[in-house]
Amino acid sequence: MGSPSLDKGGTGTLAAEGAAELEVQAVDKTYRARAGASTHALSDISLSVAPGEFISLVGRSGCGKTTLLRILAGLIAPTSGRVLAGGRDLWQGSKRDPAALGKFGLVFQDANLFPWFSIEDNIALPLKLRGVDKRTRRAKAAELCGLVGLTGFEKSYPRELSGGMRQRAAIARALSYDPSVLLMDEPFGALDALTRDRMNLELQRISVATGATVVFVTHSITEAVFLADRVVLLSPRPGRIRSITRVGFDRPRELDVESEPGFQHVVRTLRHQLDEED
Amino acid sequence: MEPIAKARWLPWAGTTVVLLVTLLAWQLAVTVFGISPFTLPTPAAVGEAVVDLLSTPSTWGHIGVTLFEVAVGFLAALVFGLVAGVVLGRAEWLERAVRPVLVAVQVVPKVAFIPLFVIWFGFGVTSKIIMAATLAFFPIMLNVMLGVRSVERGHRDVMLGLGAKRWPTFRDLELPSTMPYVFAGMEVAVVFAVIGAIVGEYLGGNEGLGYLVVVSLNALDAPGLFAVILLLAVLGCLLYAVVNGAKRFAIPWHDSVVGREVA
Ligand SMILES: Nc1ncnc2c1ncn2[C@@H]1O[C@H](COP(=O)(O)OP(=O)(O)OP(=O)(O)O)[C@@H](O)[C@H]1O
Numbered sequence: 443m444g445s446p447s448l449d450k451g452g453t454g455t456l457a458a459e460g461a462a463e464l465e466v467q468a469v470d471k472t473y474r475a476r477a478g479a480s481t482h483a484l485s486d487i488s489l490s491v492a493p494g495e496f497i498s499l500v501g502r503s504g505c506g507k508t509t510l511l512r513i514l515a516g517l518i519a520p521t522s523g524r525v526l527a528g529g530r531d532l533w534q535g536s537k538r539d540p541a542a543l544g545k546f547g548l549v550f551q552d553a554n555l556f557p558w559f560s561i562e563d564n565i566a567l568p569l570k571l572r573g574v575d576k577r578t579r580r581a582k583a584a585e586l587c588g589l590v591g592l593t594g595f596e597k598s599y600p601r602e603l604s605g606g607m608r609q610r611a612a613i614a615r616a617l618s619y620d621p622s623v624l625l626m627d628e629p630f631g632a633l634d635a636l637t638r639d640r641m642n643l644e645l646q647r648i649s650v651a652t653g654a655t656v657v658f659v660t661h662s663i664t665e666a667v668f669l670a671d672r673v674v675l676l677s678p679r680p681g682r683i684r685s686i687t688r689v690g691f692d693r694p695r696e697l698d699v700e701s702e703p704g705f706q707h708v709v710r711t712l713r714h715q716l717d718e719e720d
Numbered sequence: 721m722e723p724i725a726k727a728r729w730l731p732w733a734g735t736t737v738v739l740l741v742t743l744l745a746w747q748l749a750v751t752v753f754g755i756s757p758f759t760l761p762t763p764a765a766v767g768e769a770v771v772d773l774l775s776t777p778s779t780w781g782h783i784g785v786t787l788f789e790v791a792v793g794f795l796a797a798l799v800f801g802l803v804a805g806v807v808l809g810r811a812e813w814l815e816r817a818v819r820p821v822l823v824a825v826q827v828v829p830k831v832a833f834i835p836l837f838v839i840w841f842g843f844g845v846t847s848k849i850i851m852a853a854t855l856a857f858f859p860i861m862l863n864v865m866l867g868v869r870s871v872e873r874g875h876r877d878v879m880l881g882l883g884a885k886r887w888p889t890f891r892d893l894e895l896p897s898t899m900p901y902v903f904a905g906m907e908v909a910v911v912f913a914v915i916g917a918i919v920g921e922y923l924g925g926n927e928g929l930g931y932l933v934v935v936s937l938n939a940l941d942a943p944g945l946f947a948v949i950l951l952l953a954v955l956g957c958l959l960y961a962v963v964n965g966a967k968r969f970a971i972p973w974h975d976s977v978v979g980r981e982v983a
């Protein structure tokens with residue numbers, strides 16, 4: 443399965459305890475188009491994510507990162523293989539386990555805010571679905587707006603915000619109900635470099651403070667290495683795990699860590715692995 | 721600031737200019753080129769006829785009858801159109817099964833049914849209401865069907881990912897996503913409902929603005945005819961304004977309401 447030799451530097455010990463928060467076993471995904479054409483998006487993916495672990499998922503555009511994340515989130519079923527959340531099968535027959543979904547916070551590649559809700563209502567939507575009363579929702583939304591730098595835009599509508607601001611609102615929405623598993627698909631892709639650095643620090647702080655498990659898709663190798671406990675590199679057509687790299691810097695990490703030789707060495711190695719694929 | 725301010729008064733100014741030019745050309749056509757006033761009365765004569773019409777008490781009765789037919793027919797079409805649109809939008813197999821029938825019913829000029837409705841439901845308001853409802857039904861149903869199917873995939877994923885149940889998914893996602901389509905259907909439907917009621921009145925009965933048109937025609941009263949048509953135009957505009965106002969109230973967030981400068 444995959445490359446067990448590469449996994450030995452990873453969380454082999456944690457996985458051995460059988461305490462994986464999230465796990466995929468020999469997952470295959472083929473998209474079938476109507477005209478008989480099909481795309482083999484993922485092939486034989488096995489990965490086990492420990493509680494509180496931060497995983498970065500990197501790879502070329504179209505290599506199946508979003509697909510893998512959607513499978514982890516239970517939005518689509520794998521063609522074959524198993525998906526486990528907290529040791530339980532996420533799919534029971536063709537039904538998803540609702541208990542497992544309750545603790546997932548998702549951030550999509552697009553912000554996917556509802557245009558009919560104000561920013562505040564968008565952020566508090568998960569709380570509304572959980573039956574939290576209006577006043578508590580307001581308060582929580584205001585607090586989260588502060589966290590992602592959207593204070594003053596609580597009453598605005600999504601169309602009045604820039605792409606990056608919308609994406610930040612979507613992150614706030616995912617954080618609103620304190621999920622224990624965060625699945626994020628290029629959440630900072632639309633942000634400028636400075637805001638991105640700030641959000642990276644913030645995300646690290648949140649993940650450390652709440653002990654949340656994070657799977658984070660990104661195109662930026664630097665970002666991936668800065669944030670992750672392990673960086674999972676996917677190679678395309680079909681998507682396979684090319685390598686899993688353990689990043690051992692102490693937390694909380696400062697931005698300065700990026701200029702350390704060790705950090706740059708990891709980044710360079712990953713970049714070479716990406717380049718080799720041509 | 722300048723271009724936006726310009727855009728504000730432009731339609732008003734434009735409408736006024738077009739109206740004045742039309743009236744001038746009209747007056748000239750009649751007085752200078754000698755078109756028979758039986759064919760084309762002067763604007764002044766039409767104005768007089770409008771005043772006459774409005775000061776006749778029975779006119780208001782006719783307006784009331786037509787309004788009643790349009791309103792009831794439109795509301796019936798709204799209810800049935802919503803139900804049929806949601807059902808057909810949800811159950812794709814059903815829609816495919818009845819699609820030939822739908823297409824057939826749609827391409828038949830429904831005005832041709834009026835004599836039938838008159839035979840079945842008499843010369844009273846019922847046959848007109850049914851005509852108005854029949855015409856208004858299709859735009860609403862088709863739009864609702866489209867709307868139900870147009871919920872964005874990404875938005876669905878959000879609800880799915882949150883493990884939302886059926887009712888919250890409907891309340892917070894499907895209903896608001898479909899509303900713009902419902903209103904698009906309603907804006908077309910209200911115009912169709914007026915057409916249905918008026919044409920129904922042409923063909924049978926002795927009340928309503930359509931009936932007034934026929935009376936004026938039989939009396940070869942061209943100014944009167946013009947006056948009723950003007951009245952109908954005003955009525956149509958008012959009804960459209962009501963639906964449009966409801967839309968602005970119900971979906972203030974939608975691009976069709978907000979306009980381009982903000983979107
Ligand atoms: N719904 C779908 N139907 C058919 N094929 C799909 C679908 N979604 C993705 N694919 C295919 O699966 C492959 C992987 O897509 P995926 O979206 O997972 O890539 P990605 O790594 O997230 O890319 P990017 O970095 O550009 O977001 C692509 O070749 C794509 O064409």
Ligand SMILES: [Mg+2]
Pocket residue numbers: 507508509551627
């Ligand atoms: Mg993607």
